Amino acid sequence: MNRNFPFSHKLLLKSLSAVLGATILTAAPLELSSTAYAASSTNSSQVQAWQTNKAYSEGDIVSHQGKIYEAKWWSYNSRPDAKVTNEWDTSWKLLKDNNEDTTPPTAPTNLVSTEQSSTFVTLTWTASTDNVAISHYDVLRNGAKVGSTIAKTFTDYELEADTGYQYVIRAVDTSGNYTDSSAISAATKGGAVVDIGVGESRVLTDAQISQLWNGINPAFLPDAAAAEVQAAIPKAEYETTFPLRYGTPEWDAKAKGNYYYKPNQTDYYSYDNLVSAVREIANIKYKEVVREGYPNVKQIYRLDKQAKTETLLFQAPDFNDASHSSLPKLTRIVDFGSFLSEGSSNDRKRELAGFLANIAHETGGGWSTAPGGELRWALFFNEELDFVNTDKIGYVDEDNLFWKPVPGKSYHGRGPIQLSWNYNYGLISSIVYRDPSVLLNDPDKITADGKLGFITGLLFWMTPQEPKPSNHDIMTGQWTPTAEQSAKGLVPGFGATIMVINGGQEANLPETADPVRRRVAHYRDLTTRMGANIDGEKLDTAGMQPF
Incomplete structure (x- = not known):
């Protein structure tokens, strides 16, 4: 037993209970002074209820209706x-309201900007x-209150042109409790955009990029795209899959002595070239503006995301002719940064x-009994x-007046997708x-630079070619066949x-x-x-007719 406490704790508590128990358990509501109330945590159930026909002195504390x-x-x-x-008409002062509402409202949802001009933004x-x-x-x-409304819409006026803003809607209840919506960005317009000529560039404001290019998606930036490649297939796995890549020592040993051999080549299809190509195209957006009903009467633009620079690459000579200028413009934008950045992880x-x-098949040199297996020769x-190693000239379209061929140059297939034709x-x-x-x-730049080669293949992969969809849209579930395409078994x-x-x-x-x-064998491999699931996927072309 503890020498400092000669009595058991249990015995001591039992003795106190015997003396005080009845008083403690049946204590009546307390009448407190204001000083005593302020020093206590007593609630309304512990304070004597106000009674009629009873006199109260200054400082008496009572409860009434939960207050x-x-x-x-x-x-x-x-x-x-x-x-x-x-307050002088009553002899009572409210100290506490136990009925006070402390529950905040739900957050406003579906906040969008439905209209913008150069000076205002409308929100709903x-x-x-x-x-x-x-x-x-x-x-x-931008974090500061600019107005209040009881409606579910608000127009913010007197804004700067070509400027982006962040908006939040705060719901406030009758007790002052509040909850904020998620933030959105909205931008004012800059008025009419001045036309530029073919080959000319201009730096755009954030508002103009939002207006003309649907903004820049942070999920489609270079680092994110490169990370997806590295997550899907690490470098060691890639090099094991493709051991005889063009320009490697292994390739050199197999190719030497053949008519297509070129000495002193480097690893053209290296993993680093692939990642660098994916990273580089992720900084580019591509836009076609077509006159409705005339697919070849169009403009082609390019946007450098980091530099925020727009360039007009091509404009059909008759784009603004009287016969076409009144027709609606149909716009299609391709964000090359969406490669490997849309759809599920499996997609x-x-x-x-x-x-x-597909590029493994297009560039493959294997055969059914090839050493190491046919697929390893991709x-x-x-x-x-x-x-290769000839002076032949081919794939020249002399009639193309915009992308004219250079005399003496051949535009035969080069790179992983075999880019062809001068246009x-x-x-x-x-x-x-x-x-x-x-x-x-200098068309040979494509065969000299592996990163550029991959870029040509990726741009082909990502860009729709009417009436064909892009391969990107096919593989990420964004292509739905038309009735005509379905009839062709596509x-x-x-x-x-x-x-x-x-x-x-x-x-x-x-x-x-x-x-x-x-092709399918490479895909299965x-x-x-x-670790991708392809159960139920249509892998071959049986039953399909051309687009």
Whole structure:
């Protein structure tokens, strides 16, 4: 037993209970002075209720209707909750309201900007609910209150042109409780945008980018795109999958002595080149503006996201002719940063596998009994074989007046997707360099630079070619076949990407038939390595007719 406490704790408590128990357990409500009340945590159930026909002295504390009151002076039959004009008409002062509403309203939802001009922004939202009632909505612009309304819409006037703002709607109830909506960004317009000529560029404001390009999605920026590649297939796995890549020592040993061999090559299809290409295209957006009903009467623009610079790459000579100028403009924007950045995680793996499988087939040098297996000979070539180490000239369209061929230059297939024809070289050059002459003058840049080669393949993969959808949209579930396409047996899946790339030659082939067999084999191999689920996906082109 503890020497400092000769009595048991239990015995001591029992003795106290015997003496005080009845008083403690049956204590009546207390009459407190204001000083005692202020020093206590007593609630209304512990304070004596106000009674009629009873006199109260200054400082007495009573409860009434869930509220605590203090007598300001002597009082008799004066109700604490009596309605009065001013505080001197009652002898009671409210100390505490235990009925006070402390529940905040729900947050306003679906906040959007429905209209913008150069000087105002109109907002709308879905109403909040409250356990009592909504009093009003406060409108916060960039964190500061700019107005209040009882409606579910508000127009913010006297704004600066070409300026972006952040808005929050705050729902306030009748007790002053409040909850904020999620923030949105809205931008004023800059008025009419001055036209630029072909090859000209201009720096845009954030508001103009929002107006003309639907803004810049932070999920589609270069670092995010590169990270998706690295997550889907690490470098070591990539190099194991493609050990005989063009320009590697392993390739050199196999290619030496053949008619297509070129000495002193570097690793053209390196993992680093792939990641760098994905990173570089993620900084570019592409836009086509077409006159309704005339798909070739169009403009093509390029946006550098980081520099916020827009360039007009192409404009059909008759785009603004009298016969077309009154027609509506149809706009299609492609964000190259959306590669591997849309759809589910499984969709993103499937997209990368689909891209690599198709270029693996296009550049493959293997055969059924090839050493190491047919699939390991992928990415073996980077140029159309009939033109390698020759002076042949091909794929020249002399009639194209915009992307004119340069005399003596051949625009045969180069790179992983085999970019062909001078007009395609001119367009890709414009997108990459903002100058069509770079690749028109030097088409061999594509075979000399592996990153550029990957870029040409990725731009082809991402860009729709009417009536064909983009392969990106196919693999990420964003393409829904039209009735005409459905009638041709075209359905989403890897098989549809084959139809986009080479449907004229590989339509209506089962998985067992070449060349579809090898494309699908690469796709199965890559999706297995990446852990992607392809159950139920249409992989071949059986039953499909060209777009």
